[in-house]
Every structure is written in C-alpha cells, then in structure tokens.
Amino acid sequence: MKKYDFIIAGGGMAGLSLAYYLSQSPLRNRSILILEREAKTSNDRTWCFWERKNEPSRSEHESGMASRLTHFESILFRTWDIVSFHGTTYAGPIDMGAYQYKMLRGIDFYEFVQQELAKHPSIERKQATINRIKDTPQGGFVIADDEPYIADYVFDSTFLLKLDQPENHNLLQHFKGWVIKTEHICFDPQRPEIMDFRVAQHGDCRFIYVLPFDEQTALVEFTLFNDKLLTDDEYEVELRQYIDQFLNPGAYQISETEHGVIPMSDEAASEIPSDHIVRIGTSGGYTKASTGYTFQRTQRYLRTIVENLVKTGKPHRPAPWFARRFKLYDSIFLNVLEKHRHPADDLFTRVYTENPGRVFTFLDEETSFVEEVRLFTTMPFMPFLSAFFNVLRRKIVG
Template sequence: MKKYDFIIAGGGMAGLSLAYYLTQSSLRDRSILIIDRDVKNQNDRTWCFWEKGQGPFESIVFRKWETVSFHGTTYSGPIDMVDYHYKMLRGIDFYAFIEAELAKYPTVERKIATINRIKDTPQGGFVIADDEPYIADYVFDSTFALKLDQPENHNLLQHFKGWVITTEKACFDPNYPEIMDFRVEQHGDCRFLYVLPFNEKTALVEFTLFNDKLLSQEEYEADLRQYIDRYLDTGAYRISETEYGVIPMSDETTTENPSDHIIRIGTSGGYTKASTGYTFQRTQRYLQDIVHSLHQTGKPHRKRSWFKGRFKLYDSIFLNVLQKHRHPADDIFTKIYTKNSPRVFTFLDEDTRLIDEIRLFTTMPWWPFTAALFDVLRRKIVG
C-alpha cells in the first residue's frame, strides 16, 4: 500500500483548489492523490462572488462587473460596489485550468473511484476507494455529509435552477447584472431571480429560493418561464445550458478537524456561509490559510480568532428571522443592500469592524431581529 503525503478525498471545487494551492507553494514536491468518482469535464455549475482586485483565478473569470442591479420592495436600480467587482466563473473553465496546472507536477496523481470509507489511524489518514486502501499523512475530506438535523439549530436550503438563454431581441445590458430581483411571488419564503448577462442577447437567468423544501423541476421551470415572459423582452429564446443545485444554509457546528490526520474542507468543513450560501470565496481563503499553516508549522490547522465567532451569531440570527418568517425576506434584503452599500459586501466577507456592523444593524427592522436574537440564545442554552 503506497503512502502519500496528502490525499484529497473529493475532486470538486474545494479539493481541486487545495491541490492547486499546494502546487503553487513550497509543498509542490509532496505526493498528492486526488480521489473522485467523476471526471470533471462538464460545465456543471457557475460560481459568482465579489472580490477586490485580482484573484488567483482572474485569468479564467468569465465575466466581471463594477456595478450590479437590484430590484426589491422599495428600490430598483444600480448598486455601486466601489472597490469590489462582481465576478462569474464557469465550472468548465475552472476544471480545465486546474487540470492543466496540476498536469505540470508528476507528484500529483488522480484516481477515479468511489470512496467507501475514511478513518484516522496512528499511521495516518486511511481511505478505502473501490475497495482499495490508501494512506497519507493527511487526508483532506470534502465528501463528508453533514447531517443538519439538530433541532436547536437552523437548517434551511438554498436551491436554484437556471437557464442560459439566447434571445431573439437584444434585451440585456451587459454592464448591469441583476443580483436579486424579488418580483416573483414569495409564498412566505425568500424567492428571487438573478440575471447575469454575457452580451445583449445571452444571459444566465436563475431562480433561487431560501427555505426548507425543494420544488419539483417543473415548478422551478414554471417560475423561470413566468419571469422571462413578464420582465424580459426576449422575443423568442433558446435554452442552451441548464444548471441546478442545492446548498445547505445551516448554523450547526461543523468539525473541521475531527482527528489528527483528517481535515474536512469545503461544505463538509463548514466553509459555506450559513446566511447566504456563498462558498467559493470563503473556500479559497480558508484553503490558502491551511496551505500557509502547512508551510509554517507542518500542520494543516488554520488559525481562527475567537472574536470572528460573532459572525456565526449573526448568521444564526438571520436564519432565525427567515425560518420563523419574522419579517418579509424581500424587504430585509432591500434594506441590507440599499442602505449599506458597499459595507454590505465587506460585512458578508466577515471583514468589517464592530462599529461597521452596529451601523448595519441599525438599518434592519429592530423587533424581528431582537426577537430572533433572544430565540437563538434560548436555543443555545436549552440545547
């Protein structure tokens, strides 16, 4: 049984990003095995995120914008992002870029297999895939399935279906993506569309919900068609690509380091921001911290400030407001984005100062959020 320095269990966005950062560091000569059940050769997803300056994947960013549009309850128009850019990265471009980079390093191996088991041993992290054993000093696991079933916590889902459409008429403004359009029936949930234009006749149109119940594929499509017919002057249109996804929005405590030789990454490690479902940028930041720690100390344990824990409390409060329907979600997001730009982007990146957070909180409806705060504290005490 061959022993590796690192095994990456799961070759999705988190696993491939980690392999990339390892090869870009002083650890590039270490042996790495990536195990995944699929070959990543399809445009199976799109990541959108905001970022200051140039990022590590700037060369493959598909589109980026300096200003975004928003349509809420009391405001419709542009939101200036100031120092940020809103960026769109296609899955197929990311996979191809990473594959080309990893191919430069003979120390990186790939295995297409189904992972049967991962466990810690005194000799290292142990993985069985297609009944074959593998061992490494450290196993980075992005396949661990979170249970998300604790009653004292909040467990919602962000689920979405989107179409890339090409239209007969020039109906899109390529300079203004619509990041949230709440002109759809809310049904007591948080429901919105976003429209990311590639050019005047092509865009990704995606229907997104925050709640705890998935829809049928036909229901997603019905809302997509209704929005396009009502608000986009397309003429005829053709659907060229489809994407669908489900992201957990949960404040359950995740164990990033469950044992000496196993480290959970990506959603498995709690990298998804509970209140928004955004994962891509947080994953990049956390993985770079892990690689830096490996370089500095030989151990993959990123440093975390206890004071940063306040953002978990904020996430829990926000999820409580949504889950308990304490205030209409479309109005909450309208207040967040229109009264706090560009502070809101820094806040969601968890880079604000406490005084900035207090200023943001004063723009929220005070009673729903106060009630949510006390309910969150009660759950934690009772739970």
C-alpha cells in the same frame, strides 16, 4: 500500500483548489493523491463571488499578504463593476464600493487546475468512488473502489453535513436556472441582477438572479431560501413567467440548465474531526450560512491552511474568538428567515440599499464592530431582537 503525504478526497471546487495551492507552494513535491468519482469534464456549475479591485483587504494587510485577488483571474468568464437589485422600494444599481463581481465557469476552473496539476508528477489523480474515510494511528485511511490508501493528512470534501439537528437552522438555498439566447435585445451585459424580488414570495425568500453574458444571452435563475425543494415543473413555471413578463425576449432557446442545492446552515462543522483528517469546502462548513456563498471563502481558507502547512507542518486555520460573532449574526439572520419574522424581500432591500459597499465587507466578515452596529440599525429591530433570544435559547438550552 504506498503512504502519501496528502490525500484529497473529492476533486471538486475545494479539493482542486487545495491541490492547486499546494502545487504553487514549497510543498509542490510532496506526494499528493486526489480521489474523485467524476471525470469533471462538464460545466456542472458557475461560481460568482466578489473581490476587492486591487488593494489588499484589512485582514490581508494585517497578515502582510500582498493581495487576495483570485489566482483564477485569467480564466474568469465575466467581471462586473456594478450590480443591479430589484427590491420592494428600490430598483437600480448597487454601489459595490471597492469590489467587483466575478463569474467563473466550472469547466474553465476544472480544466485550468487539471492542466496545472499535470505539470507536477508528484500529484496523482484517480477516478474512484470513496467508500470509507477513517483515522488510524498511522494516518488518514481511505478506501476507494475497494483499494486502501493512507496519508499523513486526508483532506475530505465528500463528508455530508447532517442538517437535521433541531438546535440549528437548516435552510437550503435551491435554484434552477437556464442559459437563454433571446430573439430580442433584453440584457445589459454590464449589469448582473443579483436579486430581483418580482416573483410571488409565498411567505418565503424567492428571487430571480440574472447573469448577462451579452445583450441576448444570460443565465436566469429562480432561487429560494427555505427548507423545501420544489419539483422541476415548479421552478420552470416561475422561470417562464419571469422571462415572459419582465424580459420581453421574443422567441428564446435554452442552451444550458443549472440546478443546485446549497446548505444554509449554522451546524457547527467539525473542520478537524481527528488527528489526520481535515474537512474542507462545504464539508468543512466553509459556506457562509446566511448567503450560501462558498467559493471565495474556500479560496481564502485553503490559502491559510497551505500557509500554515508550509510554516508549521500542521493544516490548522486559526479562528480568532471575536471573529466568531459572525456565526451568531448568521444564526440570527437564518432565524428571522426560518421563522418568517419579517418579509425577506424587505430585509434584502434594506441590507443592499442602505449599506452600499459596506454590505460586501460585512459579508466577507471584515467589518469592525462599529460598522456592524451601523448596519444593524438599518434592520427592523423587533424581529432581530426576537431572533437573537430564540437563537440563544436554541443553542444553549437545545
């Protein structure tokens, strides 16, 4: 059995990003095997994320990194300077400060990375279903389609979080969206709508998300943060109602459908469960629990892992203890949502309209403690205080 330096289990967003960063590093000639069960030839999702325009962020500045602008800048589908928001007491643009909102289509990412990896003969890709991943004294051991493989490190993006522990908050972000082409002009291509709360809340957090491609084409998505998936029909009824009531589209055609479920959980993912196995992407707990955003964090974390592999030979990602406060904030926010302590549409209205610019730095976990306290003062006090004590009780007492 051939021994690889690295096996990447799952060649989706995190697996391919890791392979890409390795291919751009001094480790490019190491033997790398990517095991993925799908061909990855369809546009199975789109990723949106924000980034600072040009200047390095605070943490990059401190670490001496030049810029964290995505390496996938050349294949971005859209970039926006302004986003819109429609909440309870405000509807209009949100100042993004130093940030831009960006959209990358899955298919463009898969093709770009696969073309780049094809230039490196030391990087192999096999289409196979992984049956087992296990640590052994000799290395990380993988069985895929009954074939055994071994490596110094296995980077696993196929592990499923449990999402059922009572001490954790286990909400889901679930959505269904259509790319529609409308008869009438009804979108402003310069402004994606990041949250439009003009849908019945039913005591949950429910909103519409609109990514305009041009004046007559957009991805319109109905999204919920709660713990119960809907039937296809239920998502579609809401989508149709919103499109007819607020967009005035005339006749319209649906050209693509997107459906997704993202964990919004504060489960403590074990990123390095054993000596030769490292979990990455959703499996490694890279999803920001309070928002579901995963793409940009995954890029940041994987770049750190590759830097550490180059410097020390170890795939570690240091997590300073004070930075862990953001996990507590996420838990408190999830608790407020889970226990319906305050209407979610009002919470998001306050977050986005009373903290322009700062909210994106906060969600990137790059604010100072003083900035965080300022943001907290814009939130309703009692619901968050009750949530804080409930989180402590759940996490400590269990």
